[in-house]
Amino acid sequence: MCLFPHPYPLCLADNLMRVDAQTRSLALLIGPALLFITALFLLPLGTVFVNTFRDDIGAFTLQGYRDFVQDPVVQKVYLRTLRLAAIVTTISALVGYPVAYAIARMRPGRRSLAMSLIILPLMTNPVARTYSWLVILGRLGLVNNVVEALNLSERPLRLLYTETAIVLGLLHLFLPLMILSLISAMENINVEVEEAAQSLGANRLTVFRRIIIPLSADGLILGGTLVFTGCITAYVTPALLGGTRVLMLATLLYQRAMVLIDWNSATIIAVAMVLTTLAVYRILRLFRPRTL
Amino acid sequence: MKPGFAINSILALTLVFMLGPFLLIFAASFGSEPTLAFPPRGDLSFIWFERVFQIQMFIDAFQTSLQVALAGSFTALVLGVPVAYALVRHQFRGKDLIEVIFSSPAIVPGLVVGLALLRYFVLLSDVPVTTGLYLGHTAILFPYTVRVVSASLRNLSPTIEEAAVSLGASRLRAFLLIVLPNIRSGVVAAFILSFITSFNNVPLSLFLTGPGIATLPIRMMLYMEYNFDPTIAALSTLLILFTVLIVQTMERVLGVSARI
Numbered sequence: 001m002c003l004f005p006h007p008y009p010l011c012l013a014d015n016l017m018r019v020d021a022q023t024r025s026l027a028l029l030i031g032p033a034l035l036f037i038t039a040l041f042l043l044p045l046g047t048v049f050v051n052t053f054r055d056d057i058g059a060f061t062l063q064g065y066r067d068f069v070q071d072p073v074v075q076k077v078y079l080r081t082l083r084l085a086a087i088v089t090t091i092s093a094l095v096g097y098p099v100a101y102a103i104a105r106m107r108p109g110r111r112s113l114a115m116s117l118i119i120l121p122l123m124t125n126p127v128a129r130t131y132s133w134l135v136i137l138g139r140l141g142l143v144n145n146v147v148e149a150l151n152l153s154e155r156p157l158r159l160l161y162t163e164t165a166i167v168l169g170l171l172h173l174f175l176p177l178m179i180l181s182l183i184s185a186m187e188n189i190n191v192e193v194e195e196a197a198q199s200l201g202a203n204r205l206t207v208f209r210r211i212i213i214p215l216s217a218d219g220l221i222l223g224g225t226l227v228f229t230g231c232i233t234a235y236v237t238p239a240l241l242g243g244t245r246v247l248m249l250a251t252l253l254y255q256r257a258m259v260l261i262d263w264n265s266a267t268i269i270a271v272a273m274v275l276t277t278l279a280v281y282r283i284l285r286l287f288r289p290r291t292l
Numbered sequence: 293m294k295p296g297f298a299i300n301s302i303l304a305l306t307l308v309f310m311l312g313p314f315l316l317i318f319a320a321s322f323g324s325e326p327t328l329a330f331p332p333r334g335d336l337s338f339i340w341f342e343r344v345f346q347i348q349m350f351i352d353a354f355q356t357s358l359q360v361a362l363a364g365s366f367t368a369l370v371l372g373v374p375v376a377y378a379l380v381r382h383q384f385r386g387k388d389l390i391e392v393i394f395s396s397p398a399i400v401p402g403l404v405v406g407l408a409l410l411r412y413f414v415l416l417s418d419v420p421v422t423t424g425l426y427l428g429h430t431a432i433l434f435p436y437t438v439r440v441v442s443a444s445l446r447n448l449s450p451t452i453e454e455a456a457v458s459l460g461a462s463r464l465r466a467f468l469l470i471v472l473p474n475i476r477s478g479v480v481a482a483f484i485l486s487f488i489t490s491f492n493n494v495p496l497s498l499f500l501t502g503p504g505i506a507t508l509p510i511r512m513m514l515y516m517e518y519n520f521d522p523t524i525a526a527l528s529t530l531l532i533l534f535t536v537l538i539v540q541t542m543e544r545v546l547g548v549s550a551r552i
Contacts, residue, residue, distance in 0.1 A: 022382065022384070025382075025463070026378055026382060026384055028374070029374040029375065029377060029378040029382075030374065030375050030378050030390060032371050032374075033371035033372060033374065033394070033434065034375075034390075034393070036371060036430070036431065037393060037397070037431055037434060039413075040409065040413060040427050040428060040430070040431040041396070041397055041405065041431045041432075042393070043412070044405075044408035044409050044411070044412040044413050045400065045404070045405065045408045047408070047411075047412045048404075048407065048408040048411065048412065095302065098295075098298070098299040098302040098303065099302060099303050099306045101295060101299060102295040102299050102300055102302075102303040103303070105294065105295055112543055114303075114307075115543070116539050116540065116543040117307060117310070117311060118307075118310065119539060120310065120311065120314070120535065120536065120539060121310055123488055123492075123535050123538065123539050124314075124492070124531070124532055124535045125491070125492050125508075125509055125512075125528070125531040125532075125535065126492055126494055126509060127494070127512040127513055127516075127524075127528070128317070128512075128527070128528030128529075128531045128532055129313070129314075131317060131512075131516075131524055131525065131528050132313030132314055132316060132317040132528070133313060134328060135313070135316045135317050135320045135328060135330045135525065136316060136330070138328060138329070138330075140327060140328065140329035140330070140333075141328075141329065141330050142316060142330045145329075145330065145331065171309075172309070172310065172313065175306070175309075175310065176310070204296060229399075232401075233401035233402070233403065233495075235402070235403055235494055235495045235498070236494050236509075236513075239513070240513070240516070250401070250403055250495070253403055253407070254403065254498065257407055257499070258498075258499070263411065266407060267407065267411075270401070270403065270404040270407055270408075273401050273403070273404060274400060274401065274404055277399065277400075277401065281399075
């Protein structure tokens, strides 16, 4: 321990040694993991990104991006991806609010049961989860059997490989994320605030609109971000429920990379996907309420 | 304000929407006809469950998935716990950057990571596919281990550890004998969460397949391209039951849904 202030050379050395010791223990703690993540994540991703700006002989070019922007298939798929993501996010917010509220106000025992039921689709193998929609929407599936029994249509309906099928599958996957984010925001709302509003004459709808929604806006923004970005990057759902007929960005990326072996086009789609995700994070953060 | 009739009905309908598909998949796996249908066709039978265990590809893929998930979660934990400890217990320059680096694999889309790893790691370094799968999965599991373990470290007062050190224990000894037992539930939760994440991963594994080697979800998707019988329904039923078991255990032991 150094009892004297800095100018004494001995103490300076002591302080330096202490700084050194901290650096050393930090290096030991973080170093191995940092090395690992650099070699297997940061470097490969960085290389992919840099190489989208290079042509065959390594010179700088923007041609790949120009092709990307002008490709009519890409344009259509990109807009569809954003549109479906917006639809899924909106529906999950509308459904998520009442559900989260009902769960947040349950007794602890029932609440934990409800939570584990809600997170089940998140934890299930994605292929198994999506396959369950083939049982519902397939040619011999539940919906078509009902339609046939009621004589509603002459031929079986084509429900698979449509945007509707994708939206249902994505909702099944991402609604839990919205509900969980909303529940954790609602836990912090004091029940007495609601009661105060009611005793002052507000009806249920007003309480919801003026008290609960503003006070849980943080959870809504977080949930919305998770759902929207999740929809942009989800692969299994559009692959199994949209097929090659209704492509989304993720399935287009896979097709370009592994079917057409067009690495450049695939990596540029990948970059576009990452940039879109980051943009969504940024934009939705602007709507976060200031802390009171 | 107690939730009224309208809110409770929406809750009930949502639960039907979330869980109904799983019940239908159970039902669809018990038919005897080789077509996927609901209601199932033919007599009540277990042949599709038998099929699952007769197809060697599925057995191999299950083993691959299990090995990759166990080894990946373990490695991500061994390397991630020290990072969590450094982030919670130390103040240093660049701390924010370190935090961003270790949470970024959860933000970058899995497909992008898979593509990058295939092109600039697996193809260049010539490692076997299984090794590539293991290393790639480990990298994407860091966010889960670092975040969950950090959270439980934050709830543990540093004073008990300081007490051990002031009584002569080395830092490492204090960590192993005092800190680790106290954050046990966080470590277990991190392990289970990363195990599930790896076991269910598709986007990364999609690019890291080789002759005869694929993880279970990938093998299922490949099978579905050419086969339309309910084998996958039966396999899905088994996987869903497996998940229910894990979620139930987790919820009972650790209350994990609060940590996601």
